[in-house]
Amino acid sequence: MDYIRLADDRGRANFGWLDSRHTFSFGHYYDAKHMGISALRVINDDRVRxxxxxxxxxxxxxxIISYVLDGALQHKDSTGNEFVIPAGDVQLMSAGSGIMHSEYNASANDPVHFLQIWIQPNMRGVKPGYQQATIKQHGKLTALVTPDGRDGSLSIRQDATLSRLELKAGESIELQVGSRSGYLHILSGQAHSGQQRLQGGDGVGLVRSDALVLQADTDMQALWFDLPEQAS
Structure with missing residues (x-):
C-alpha cells in the first residue's frame, strides 16, 4: 500500500443543502499531498437534502461518474438527457467538448447519498455522451465501467476500469495492478489489509505495488479502480 486515505481525514464542504467529503483536492479544499491517483482526480462523497x-x-x-448509494438522483443536461439514477445504478457523463447539466435530489423530502467521481480522459474535444445502467453483481468483482464497454459495462474514454467489489465476512481477494496503478474506495462494511483496518469512506492507493490483499471482517462493498500507471 503506497497511499492511505482515511475517511475522517478527507476534506469537507458543508453548505447546509450539501454535505460533502473530498478524497482529493476539490473546490476550496486543497492539499498538495492529495491530488488524485493517475487519471482519477475526484471522489466526492455527497449527501444532498x-x-x-x-x-x-x-x-x-x-x-464524470455518479454512483448512488442511497436515494435517487435527477439528471438533466444540454444534450437532452433527463433521467433518474436510483441507488445501485452507475451513470457516466462524458463531458467532451462541453456540456451543461444539473443534478438534483429526486425526492422532495428524503436525502440522497452518492459518489461523484471524475476521471481524466485520454482524448479531448470529442462529442459529449451519456450512459447509465443497472449492473448486477457477478462474483466478488464486477466491472461497471471499462474502456470497451464489455459485458454490459459503461464505456469510458480512458484506459481505466471501475469495478464493484463485494465480499462476505471472512472472504478475501488479491487485487493485482502490476505496472499500473489502482485505488480502492470502501463503500460499506469493514476489512483489513495486513495491519491496516478499513471501513466506509476509507481508501487505499497503489502506485508502485504489485498487489493488495484484502480480508473482509464483515460483509463489505467497495469500488476498485484499475488505472494506467500515470494519466495520459
Whole structure:
C-alpha cells in the first residue's frame, strides 16, 4: 500500500443543502499531498437534502461518474438527457467538448447519498455522451465501467476500469495492478489489509505495488479502480 486515505481525514464542504467529503483536492479544499491517483482526480462523497441539488453548470474534457448509494438522483443536461439514477445504478457523463447539466435530489423530502467521481480522459474535444445502467453483481468483482464497454459495462474514454467489489465476512481477494496503478474506495462494511483496518469512506492507493490483499471482517462493498500507471 503506497497511499492511505482515511475517511475522517478527507476534506469537507458543508453548505447546509450539501454535505460533502473530498478524497482529493476539490473546490476550496486543497492539499498538495492529495491530488488524485493517475487519471482519477475526484471522489466526492455527497449527501444532498431533499429538494436540493446542483444548479445547471458546465464541464468539458472529463469523464464524470455518479454512483448512488442511497436515494435517487435527477439528471438533466444540454444534450437532452433527463433521467433518474436510483441507488445501485452507475451513470457516466462524458463531458467532451462541453456540456451543461444539473443534478438534483429526486425526492422532495428524503436525502440522497452518492459518489461523484471524475476521471481524466485520454482524448479531448470529442462529442459529449451519456450512459447509465443497472449492473448486477457477478462474483466478488464486477466491472461497471471499462474502456470497451464489455459485458454490459459503461464505456469510458480512458484506459481505466471501475469495478464493484463485494465480499462476505471472512472472504478475501488479491487485487493485482502490476505496472499500473489502482485505488480502492470502501463503500460499506469493514476489512483489513495486513495491519491496516478499513471501513466506509476509507481508501487505499497503489502506485508502485504489485498487489493488495484484502480480508473482509464483515460483509463489505467497495469500488476498485484499475488505472494506467500515470494519466495520459
Amino acid at each position: 431533499g429538494g436540493a441539488g446542483f444548479d445547471t453548470h458546465g464541464h468539458r474534457d472529463m469523464e
